[in-house]
Amino acid sequence: MKVAIYARVSSDRQAEKELSIPAQVKDIQQCCHNKGWIITQEFIEKGKSVKTDNRPEFQRMIAMAKRTSKNF
Numbered sequence: 001m002k003v004a005i006y007a008r009v010s011s012d013r014q015a016e017k018e019l020s021i022p023a024q025v026k027d028i029q030q031c032c033h034n035k036g037w038i039i040t041q042e043f044i045e046k047g048k049s050v051k052t053d054n055r056p057e058f059q060r061m062i063a064m065a066k067r068t069s070k071n072f
Contacts, residue, residue, distance in 0.1 A: 001037045005029075006061055008045035021046065 007024040021044055032039050041064065043057040053059070 001035075002040045003032060003037045004041040004043060004061060004064065005032070005039055006043045006045070006058065008050070008055070008058075010047065010050060 005025065005028045007021045007028065009019060009021055009024075025042065025044075029039065041061075043061040045055050045057040053062075
């Protein structure tokens, strides 16, 4: 299965802890590897709150999913 992944932090404090983007991506990559999934795209959002969906990378991911789903 081909998948896209999304990682986000909303604050510098989160980025400095175990919730850093590299830590999230590593965990997601490991999970995908264990399931035999192929990561085709990574969407990385730095310093954006989850309180709104007005996040550039999130919107790019949603647009890509909509385009891709039309092919099925």
